[in-house]
Amino acid sequence: MPEMTFRVRWPDGKESDCYSPSLVIRDHFTPGQDYPIRDFLEKADTALTQASERVRARYGFPCSRALGQLAAIRQASASFLNQADAQVRVLSFRS
Structure with a gap:
């Protein structure tokens, strides 16, 4: 299963690398795009739950x-x- 990392910049300017076991993140986020914090949380919840379920299915x-x-x-x-x-801000994707 292809995994990926997505890099984000938080409202305070700090950056973090986030892990996903699936490329499903690409269906929910766009590099260079800003997301209101609550929208980001909702999308992250959906995407990472879907990614986890893909692992469960496999x-x-x-x-x-x-x-x-x-x-x-x-x-x-x-x-x-x-x-x-x-x-x-979602900064980048890395596979």
């Missing part, structure tokens, strides 16, 4: 690394949720 168990990445994204986002104008 190997019989969900991808704990994808679910761990989703938990890390939720934690990183928490401090920005009260900022109405907070945006996350």
Whole structure:
């Protein structure tokens, strides 16, 4: 199963590499695009859950690394949720 990394810039300017066990991330995000924090969270939840389910369909168990990445994204986002104008930029994809 092709895995990928997507790099994001948080509202405070910090950058993070995020893991996905599937290229499904490309269906939900576009490099160079800004997303309001709540939209980013919703899309990340959908994409990483789908990626984990693809692993389950193929190997019989969900991808704990994808679910761990989703938990890390939720934690990183928490401090920005009260900022109405907070945006996350998806910088790049790397396979």
